[in-house]
Each structure stands twice: as structure tokens, then as C-alpha cells.
Amino acid sequence: MTRVAVPIQLRWGDLDAYGHVNNATMLRLLEEARVRAFWSRGGEGTPDTAVIEADPDAASWTLIARQEIEYLAPMPYTSEPVVVEMWLTKIGGSSIEVGYEILSPDRSQLHARAATVIVFVDRASQRPRRVAERERAAWEPYLGEPVAFRRG
Amino acid sequence: MTRVAVPIQLRWGDLDAYGHVNNATMLRLLEEARVRAFWSRGGEGTPDTAVIEADPDAASWTLIARQEIEYLAPMPYTSEPVVVEMWLTKIGGSSIEVGYEILSPDRSQLHARAATVIVFVDRASQRPRRVAERERAAWEPYLGEPVAFRRG
Amino acid sequence: MTRVAVPIQLRWGDLDAYGHVNNATMLRLLEEARVRAFWSRGGEGTPDTAVIEADPDAASWTLIARQEIEYLAPMPYTSEPVVVEMWLTKIGGSSIEVGYEILSPDRSQLHARAATVIVFVDRASQRPRRVAERERAAWEPYLGEPVAFRRG
Amino acid sequence: MTRVAVPIQLRWGDLDAYGHVNNATMLRLLEEARVRAFWSRGGEGTPDTAVIEADPDAASWTLIARQEIEYLAPMPYTSEPVVVEMWLTKIGGSSIEVGYEILSPDRSQLHARAATVIVFVDRASQRPRRVAERERAAWEPYLGEPVAFRRG
Structure with a gap:
């Protein structure tokens, strides 16, 4: 199983009054990693997909249906980018x-684990649309185990 | 079981390029509802707690350990505040x-369900601290059923 | 000259690592006050205008051309809403x-002064469009003196 | 006169419902560029200063006293970082x-010009403190002309 690793630049403004990256902002970092990983603009090492979530004018939209995140260690501001590793835990x-793991710049510290369910929606009908065979084939190399959440 | 209902003013800037309240921003709304519900500044109808998450100078800190959210209906900008209903699903x-339900201003639409695990940390030792009896007694009226997530 | 006063709910997440409302976030508060003051949804005491900045589907768009802000006193988190007073300093x-003044909830503290130049753009042509006579008439009661910036 | 150029990664979440980088968010980008340029962590090509604005535990704080920004062209989301060029327009x-100019990734488009007045504050006394000779000497190579705002 292949993971996609995306470097994400932190911003000092991501910190909250506790001096760590804010818990809600962590989802913003995941969003950015996702956009960069799945956006079909020929980044190397990324799935060759239809546009996911990045382009509001695309014929196919995505909706975020569910997110889960476990915070394992507070994240400080670093000028080096943190690393978001991603893989697919399910193709429905x-x-x-x-699935995600958010790591410190040198990958020595795991800061959080997370999972996002993305539903594909036809823009005209506003109804869920089937994952295409082309997409399924492109994504299969990235299909791996579920996120190792500690709960349940 | 008593729920706490907190009105939260949306901001037009909460919208993303899809024209709905952004998925990460939804956790920001929950954070604000939580701060308003649990902050011991004598809001009426709110738990009589030690300070939770609002004051970085408090002797006791809180850490967000886990969050889960299901998005049920896209949330548009409204000038009337949305309503965040909260209760406790567990006192450990x-x-x-x-637990949370995020509702439209007139409560006719359920936009999301969510849950947050909060760990109490002693500021000096940086170690988890026990929930005090006083806190447990104050919180028990708010203890209710688990969030009705659709997953498993 | 009439001012419009809009209460804006702060969020704990508006604070940065210094424990005050972040300097960039202050413009977010102004944006929200502006949307609430100028949005033609029949709020009482607000100019009867065409839609300003709130509706991306409107025939007429607005662009922010310039902003200036002086920070006079750091703004703490307060559960009571701060007050943004607005008036027009020019109708071009x-x-x-x-023009804006951002005040503490009880208006005893002036936190910032600011000004925003808004250009009206025809959505089809993407060119600036003239302020209509109807708009000018509706806005004149709100026309007042320039913002009292300390610089030059 | 030397300028400091800092690449800043955009986030899809920086877009607002108009599909462009939000006007308030632009100040967030400037903040990040400033932190990266002035933070004394040995970035190459950056002023050798005392810590500016990045470290809430530093003996010397900075306050943002004033900001001004002119928006020249709407900024779309790009996966390549935008470039923030900075120099000093005054050492008081x-x-x-x-002073800032915010440019597209290939620097072909100027998106905005801006200026920020930063006041140095002694953390113990909370009073402004003098710019040290060492700082002044380190900063002089970066001292240049005022920002070419179009307003008066």
C-alpha cells in the first residue's frame, strides 16, 4: 500500500491562546493536504483522480460526510513544514x-491520526454519484488498513 | 438529562469557496459553544464548572483528545445565530x-452531530488530573446518551 | 450623521498565541459587521442598499480595494459581543x-479605528459600475467625517 | 536596498465564498511572511534581529500598531507558494x-501592497522600548522607499 506524503507549511496564526496549533485548525491542515494530494494537476506521486474538493466549478462535487481525529501530541509552530501522510481506508x-497521520517535520513525532469520509456528488442533480471504474483503478494502490484509532 | 443550548453567530467568512460553512470551521463553532457553556463566568443555565479551555493562565488546562463529527446538511450563512446543543456523554x-447537535437558527434543520473528548491536565505537572467530586456532581445533570452517529 | 452599530460575537479562537484578538482577525470582525450592516435583508436601522459583499450570486459584486486599521488597545476575549460602529466617509x-470604530462591549474602550474602500463591480462585465441615485440617497444620512487616524 | 522574499503556501481554505483569497486572510499571509523573515532562527538572507512577534515568551514583545493594504488583483488558489517581498520603510x-508586495508564484502579478507599523514593547514593563543599535545596524540594509500606495 502506498501512502501520499504532503508537506504543509504551518502559520504562526494557527496557534491559539494555548500556544499550540488549534484543534479545529488541524482539520484545516488535513483539508489542505487532501486538496494537494487529490487535485488532478499532475503533482508527482499523487493519485490520478478526477478533481476532488478543490474546484467549485467542477461537474462533480465532494462533500465531507464525517471526520474523526485523535490528537496525540500538541503541535508547536515550526518553520519547517509538517508532513501529512494519507492513504485510503475504504473505497465505497x-x-x-x-486516513491520515500528521507528523512533525522530521517525522519523529506523530501529532494526530484522522479519517475523513468523502462523498461524491453530481453537481447538476446534487445526488451522490458512483465512483467510476477509472477512479477505482487509480485509487486501489493507495488502499490500506483502517486508521489505528485508540477508541474502540 | 439537561442540554445546554448556546447561540453562535456565524460569520460570512466561515463560508468556503463552496458557499457553505467550511467543514473545519464547524469545529471552531463547537469550540466556541464549548467555551461559552463551560466557562465559569456565571452564564445562566450552564454547568458550574472549573474553567474549561478558556483561560490559558488557569491552574488546570484541558486538552482535546478526540473529535468526531458527522455532517448532515450543508450550513449556509445566516444572520441569525445557529444553535449548538450540548450534553455530556461520559464523565471519566x-x-x-x-456531545453536540448543531441546528439551524429555528432548530428545524440538524446540520451536524459531534463529540469531543476533553482531558483535564494539571498545569504544573502537565499530567492528567482527576475529575473532582464537586465537578462530577455539577455535571451529572447534563449526563445523557451517546451521540447518535450513523457509523457503526 | 448616523452611525450603524453592529454587535459582533467574539470567538475564543480569535485569540492568537499572545492571548489577544489577532491583528488579521480584526479585519474579519469588520467584514462581518459590514456584511450585517449593508446586507439588504431588512435589518432595522441599516442602509437600504443593494447587496454588498454578501451574496456571490448577486448581479453586482463588491471588491475591497483598500483597508487601513489602527490598533489602539489589545482586545481580550469577551463573551459579550464587541460593538462595531460604522459610517460612510466618502461616496464616490x-x-x-x-469608517469603523471597534469598541468593547460596554463601549468604554476604543480598540481600533479602520477604513475600507469598497468598489462596486458589475458581475457580467467585471467592470466598476456607477453608484445608483437610489443608493446615494439611501446612504447620505450615514455620510460623515473621515476616520481620525493618528498618522499624518 | 535589499528586499527579503518569503514564499508562503496558500490554503484552499483561504478562499472565501467569492472564490478568491479573502481580504482579511491576506493580512494572515503577511503575518506569516513577517514571522518567517524576522524570526531569529538563522534563515539565510534575513535580518539578524531580536525575535519579532513569533515567541510569546520572549523578553521583548511586538505590537502591531497600524496596517494598510491595497488590493490590486484578486488572488486565486495556487498550489505553488505566493511570494511576499518585504523591506523596511522606516526605522523609528x-x-x-x-513594506510588502504580494506577488503570484512566478512574480508576474502584483496582488497587493501593504505596510505594517510594529512597536517594540518590553515585556516586563509593557512599555515601548528603544530599538537597539545592534538592531538598527542589522536592519539598515533593508531600509528603502515608502510603499507606493495609490491613495494620496
Whole structure:
């Protein structure tokens, strides 16, 4: 199983009054990693997919249906980018689940684990649309185990 | 079981390029509802707690350990505040779990369900601290059923 | 000259690592006050205008051309809303300038002064459009003196 | 006169409902560029200064006293980082003014011009403190002309 690793630049403004990257902002970092990983602009090492979530004018939209995140260690501001590793934990009929691990710049510290369920929606009908065979084939190399959440 | 209902003013800037309140921003709304519900500044109808998460100078800190959210209907910008209903789904040894439902201003639409695990940390030792009896007694009226997530 | 006063709910997440409302976030508060003051949804005491800045589907768009802000006193988190007072400092051919004062909830502390130049743009042509006579008439009661910036 | 150029990664979440980088968010980008340029962590090509604005535990704080920004062209999301060029437009007794130009990744498009007045504050006394000779000497190579705002 292949993971996609995306470097994400932190911002000092990501910190909250506790001096760590804010818990809600962590989802913003995941969003950015996801956009960079799945956006079909020919980044190397990324899935060759239809546009996911990045382009509001695309014929196919994505909706975030569910997110789960476990915070393992507070994240300080660093000028070096943190690393978001991503893989697919499920390819459903009209949805996928993305798994994440968020690591310090040198990958020595795991800060959080997370998962996002993305539903594909036809823009005209506003109804879920089937994952295409082309997409399924492109994504299969990235399909791996579920996120190792500590709960349950 | 008593729920706490907190009105939260949306901001037009909460919208993303899809024209709905952004998925990460939804956790920001929950954070604000939580701060307003649990902050011991004598809001009426709110738990009589030690300070939770609002004051970085307090002797006791809180850490967000886990969050889960299901998005049920896209949330548009409204000038009327949305309503965040909160209750406790668990009171643990050194943590609590907060359940949420995020509703449209007139409560006719359920936009999301969510849960947050909060761990109490002693500021000096940076170690989890026990929930005090006083806190447990104050919180029990708010203890209710788990969040009705659709997953498993 | 009439001012419009809009209460804006702060969020704990508006604080940065210094424990005050972040300097960039202050413009977010002004944006929200502006949207609430100028949005033509029949709020009482607000100018009867065409939609300003709130509706991306409107025939007429607005662009922010310039902003200036002086920070006078750090703004702490307060559960009571801060007050943004607004008036017009100029009605131009295809633009207006909005002046602001941002006050503590009880208006005893002036936190910042600011000004925003808004240009009206025809959505089809993407060119500036003239301020209509109807708009000018509706706005004149709000026309007042320039913002009392300390610089030059 | 030397300029400091800092690449800043955009986030899809920086876009607002108009599909462009939000006007308030632009100040967030400037903040990040400033932190990266002035933070004394040995970035190459950056002023050798005392810590500016990045470390809330530093003996010397900075306050943002004033900001001004002119928006020249809407900024779309790009996966390549935008470039923030910075220089000093003034070195005062206890303050400096930073000038900025925000450019597209290939520097072909100027998106905004801006200026920030930063006041240095002694953390113990909470009073402005003098710019040290060492700082003044380190900053002089970066001292240049005022920002070419179009307003008066």
C-alpha cells in the first residue's frame, strides 16, 4: 500500500491562546493536504483522480460526510513544514474514506491520526454519484488498513 | 438529562469557496459553544464548572483528545445565530466527552452531530488530573446518551 | 450623521498565541459587521442598499480595494459581543469608503479605528459600475467625517 | 536596498465564498511572511534581529500598531507558494514600518501592497522600548522607499 506524503507549511496564526496549533485548525491542515494530494494537476506521486474538493466549478462535487481525529501530541509552530501522510481506508460505492497521520517535520513525532469520509456528488442533480471504474483503478494502490484509532 | 443550548453567530467568512460553512470551521463553532457553556463566568443555565479551555493562565488546562463529527446538511450563512446543543456523554476519571447537535437558527434543520473528548491536565505537572467530586456532581445533570452517529 | 452599530460575537479562537484578538482577525470582525450592516435583508436601522459583499450570486459584486486599521488597545476575549460602529466617509462615483470604530462591549474602550474602500463591480462585465441615485440617497444620512487616524 | 522574499503556501481554505483569497486572510499571509523573515532562527538572507512577534515568551514583545493594504488583483488558489517581498520603510525610535508586495508564484502579478507599523514593547514593563543599535545596524540594509500606495 502506498501512502501520499504532503508537506504543509504551518502559520504562526494557527496557534491559539494555548500556544499550540488549534484543534479545529488541524482539520484545516488535513483539508489542505487532501486538496494537494487529490487535485488532478499532475503533482508527482499523487493519485490520478478526477478533481476532488478543490474546484467549485467542477461537474462533480465532494462533500465531507464525517471526520474523526485523535490528537496525540500538541503541535508547536515550526518553520519547517509538517508532513501529512494519507492513504485510503475504504473505497465505497459513491464515497471514499481517507486516513491520515500528521507528523512533525522530521517525522519523529506523530501529532494526530484522522479519517475523513468523502462523498461524491453530481453537481447538476446534487445526488451522490458512483465512483467510476477509472477512479477505482487509480485509487486501489493507495488502499490500506483502517486508521489505528485508540477508541474502540 | 439537561442540554445546554448556546447561540453562535456565524460569520460570512466561515463560508468556503463552496458557499457553505467550511467543514473545519464547524469545529471552531463547537469550540466556541464549548467555551461559552463551560466557562465559569456565571452564564445562566450552564454547568458550574472549573474553567474549561478558556483561560490559558488557569491552574488546570484541558486538552482535546478526540473529535468526531458527522455532517448532515450543508450550513449556509445566516444572520441569525445557529444553535449548538450540548450534553455530556461520559464523565471519566480525568476526562469528559461532550456531545453536540448543531441546528439551524429555528432548530428545524440538524446540520451536524459531534463529540469531543476533553482531558483535564494539571498545569504544573502537565499530567492528567482527576475529575473532582464537586465537578462530577455539577455535571451529572447534563449526563445523557451517546451521540447518535450513523457509523457503526 | 448616523452611525450603524453592529454587535459582533467574539470567538475564543480569535485569540492568537499572545492571548489577544489577532491583528488579521480584526479585519474579519469588520467584514462581518459590514456584511450585517449593508446586507439588504431588512435589518432595522441599516442602509437600504443593494447587496454588498454578501451574496456571490448577486448581479453586482463588491471588491475591497483598500483597508487601513489602527490598533489602539489589545482586545481580550469577551463573551459579550464587541460593538462595531460604522459610517460612510466618502461616496464616490463607483465606490464608497466605510469608517469603523471597534469598541468593547460596554463601549468604554476604543480598540481600533479602520477604513475600507469598497468598489462596486458589475458581475457580467467585471467592470466598476456607477453608484445608483437610489443608493446615494439611501446612504447620505450615514455620510460623515473621515476616520481620525493618528498618522499624518 | 535589499528586499527579503518569503514564499508562503496558500490554503484552499483561504478562499472565501467569492472564490478568491479573502481580504482579511491576506493580512494572515503577511503575518506569516513577517514571522518567517524576522524570526531569529538563522534563515539565510534575513535580518539578524531580536525575535519579532513569533515567541510569546520572549523578553521583548511586538505590537502591531497600524496596517494598510491595497488590493490590486484578486488572488486565486495556487498550489505553488505566493511570494511576499518585504523591506523596511522606516526605522523609528521604538518602532519599524515594514513594506510588502504580494506577488503570484512566478512574480508576474502584483496582488497587493501593504505596510505594517510594529512597536517594540518590553515585556516586563509593557512599555515601548528603544530599538537597539545592534538592531538598527542589522536592519539598515533593508531600509528603502515608502510603499507606493495609490491613495494620496
